[in-house]
Amino acid sequence: MAEPAHRPLARTQRLAGWAYxxxxxxxxxxxxxxxxxxxxxxxxxxxxxxxxxxxxxxxxIAGYRESMRRPWPAVRALDDDDDDW
Numbered sequence: 344m345a346e347p348a349h350r351p352l353a354r355t356q357r358l359a360g361w362a363y364x365x366x367x368x369x370x371x372x373x374x375x376x377x378x379x380x381x382x383x384x385x386x387x388x389x390x391x392x393x394x395x396x397x398x399x400x401x402x403x404i405a406g407y408r409e410s411m412r413r414p415w416p417a418v419r420a421l422d423d424d425d426d427d428w
Contacts, residue, residue: 355405359398366394 369391376384 355402359402362398363395366391366398369394 369387373384373386373388373391377388378384
């Protein structure tokens, strides 16, 4: 069976799902610890928020790269004559 021309993001999405789960646990635990008066809880909360932002960027970049590596469709160019300067 022929292999697809592009590799799907299933592995990246699966890893991102587990990372989101762990970071949400960090955020929730840090929030509870911060409300309990522990300064370390606030730092854990901020680390979870920063990690979530990093995962969002990673998944976005990986999705962009995956979509740009796909084969481009063979379509004819548009006849556009309204670009006279």
